Amino acid sequence: MLRYLGARLAWAAAMVLGIAIVAFLITHLLPGNPVDALVGDFPAPPEYVSKVRHLFGLDQPLPVQLWLYLINMAHGNLGFSFLSRQPVLSLVLARAGTTLLLMVPSLILASLIGVAMAVRAAASHGRMLDSALTAVSLVGYSIPVFWLGQILVVIFAVDLGWLPAEGIRSLREPGSGIGAVLDFLRHFALPAFCITVYYLAVVARVARSSMVEMLHQDFVLTARAKGLSERAVLWRHVLRNGLIPVITVIGYNFGYSLTGAILTETVFAWPGLGGLFVTAIANRDYPVLSGIFLLAAIAVVLANLATDLLYAAVDPRVRIAAAVRA
């Protein structure tokens, strides 16, 4: 198991390095010139342009720029934003925290409710409840998040006035202690709902078909033949086996925890990575873009690593296969 873990970690590190290089190159292949964006939309003297290019190292050949980027990255330095002149790392990390604050609880909620729904649906396979739950998850899966977000804003913020339309806290009366938490939750509710609905649908669809398949396995017959209640059969025998493919989907979802909320964040003006990302694209802010790509890639790699380990924890057969391979 330890050798397996080591091999997985080494593989993850190699992936991150490769992604860093690709992310660096992709942003440089994007159309548009950062100097134009920096200098502004007026005819600047060529001396000024070349001075700016030199300041940011843009006059160096591409391999040299890449090499410098990797050396700096190893020191935790992802460069400085062309736009705000702030260090990319702290800029991105600060925004990433806000994004995670929205995404992680939503993803956990979506995973738990999605699996619970799937078990209930599988238990009433082919009956009303099953069809209803399937329909709900199909709708949740199909609704575009920007549309749902705006509808929610219209209903709950504009018409009913129950919840704020945007932001993460009230600017006029942020409150303190419990009041601040409640204020946060009021802002959190609508965007979190949008994200939860989508990922819940994704999880529920996969989990339901997996649970239905497990219900027809022979070992379920054995569990019933022992005299176990249907409840015990479902939650103890079917669920644990049915979870194995669902873990892949949930892990995959968590891999998108940094970049999966860009649209939602835009609709609700949630001050996360989404806004930074959109601004960085609009301004050809290469260092910030590379930083976001890199962080998002690390999130995916970490999520995959966690998925692999979770797999081994849930399915003893994977453990054996891994030990043999490692």
Place this chain on the structure above:
Amino acid sequence: MTGAAGGGAILEVHALHVTYESAGRTVHAVQDASLSVAEGEAVGIAGESGCGKSTLARVLLGLVPARIAQIRNGRIAIGGVDVTGFAGRDWERVRGQPVAIVFQDPLSFLNPVMRVGDQIGEAVRRHDPAATVPARSAELVDLVRLPRSALRRYPHELSGGMRQRVMLAMALGCRPRLLVADEPTTALDATTEAEILTLLRELRRELGMAMLLISHDLGVLRWNCDRIYIMYAGHTVESGATAEVLSHPAHPYTRGLAAAARLARLPDGHFAMIGGDVPRLERPARLCPFLSRCDAAMARCHEAMPPASPAGANGHRARCWLVAPAHREAI
């Protein structure tokens, strides 16, 4: 056809007719099956694959979903309780205790992600609330001659024979009065098969429980059952003391089965076998279901279904016009 045993019958099945839906078709898997098992008795059911043996075994404990299988007629009683009309949670009253079941393929019938000890412990906790689970589980693996370390293993880490012992330990953990064994050794190699059958015999002697052993292998049944039922196309066609039925088979189907089991070489050098196939079961038979393959068929067979009639000593009965009183009178 009721069994020889009087008094305490742990299982009684009378004129059972079961259909199930398969790919939009109705299959009359069991059409007219009657059998009984007395407390402590070992009873066998023999027949080719597809004759309804396994369906019968599963219907006994309500293990075929009601949406799929339906009892059209007849009666099942377990320990004197009529379970024919059972639905949903009712079945939990008979499953495991008083009737436990072991299945054919011990790998697919064990939960792959649960330790053996947990799967056995579950049965103990459900049916033996007074027992300390770890102690009783250890006792159970001793009973089926498994090392105690097996409790910490997962099913895929064990051999086929060990898995079947786990299935047995789990069934015994329910403290059943009747053990239904549905082709328990079919998936095992010959040596392991012999070990498991020996173990079954010893366990029955130690625990005094009744057994319903289902097999297509007459050799297996001959050495392990007091009485035997021969099943064909959903009908119990012959029954009686095992030695009597197998040495003096009355029904032409049983004769064919016995000959095939002995791999008897015919004078022309071929192996004995029954020609033709088990009939399709899309509608219930009005005549003897074996008619199309029978080489002893006579005019009478084309007129009506033969009744179960005495065919020899020790409660030997067969459902065939050859032994029916009406036929004897005619001769």
